[in-house]
Amino acid sequence: MERLTGPAAFREVLGAFASGITVVAALDGDGRPAGLACQSFASLSLDPPLVLLCVGRSSTSWPRIRAAGRFGVSVLAEEQRAVCEALGRPGDDKFAGLDWEAGPDGAVRIPGALATLDCVPESVHEAGDHHLVTARVLGLAARADGSPLLYFRSHYATGAFG
Template sequence: MERLNPTEFREVMGHFASGITVVAGLDPDAGEPVGLACQSFASLSLEPPLVLLCVGKASTSWPKVRRAGRFGVSILADDQRDVCAAVGRKGPDKFAGVDWELSENGAVRIGGALATIDCELYAVHEGGDHWIVTARVLALTARPSGSPLLYFRSAYATGEFA
């Protein structure tokens, strides 16, 4: 079987528009938020209530979120590109200037998000160069209106696609 070109694979898969989330927990050692921007997120099961996300194995933030055991998934609104850029960058102080709160479940929630999901780690599986993470849903919140921040063809997008 012929090996696929990774660049072509990424380009073609980029034709699937996806929402952008922030996955964040409270670092048990530092007592500060840790997290990452994630576009590979979906609901998985109603009973029990589970979600799934896929995180690159090279992520330096995921091990800290995993260690926390509980984390929030914040579905970003279309006016939160700056939040995505801040949390998506490498290095320390990703949450400097980002509005966040700690829920009663110990999940980090991003202020102004379209929706937030408080999660507890359920299972982690290997999936090539990614971890497939499943999490039990503990609580949910949603704004009554707003539009999502989308990612399409390697760029931020709105409901209009050229």
């Protein structure tokens, strides 16, 4: 196996790890939805229930989400590629034309997602060019069927799990 170095090699090698895609979103101070697509998401602890996500430090959406104090995480289903593309682009009006719903605490959820988690940030650490966020899960729900939208080798993929 050839030993690779540098940022391009790092991206290529880690692209061999398929990851699910989530939407992290909240209502901002003006009552508008703010969100981003996030593939760096994982469970962290069962007791207490904690999740981990990594958000690029250049994100303009993350400061609005963080300021809300609570956010929703929606695990996207394979048929929600358009949602991922909309929330993955830069801009203030990423939710234009998208279905979304707000929980009573300001967490924004994407209808039809495989699962949703309502979270409150516990800690945020700078980690290279990202923020490493740990969050406590306050509520959750899941569909009984469906397959995930995945990202693998710089392309969308689906998993035949349903």
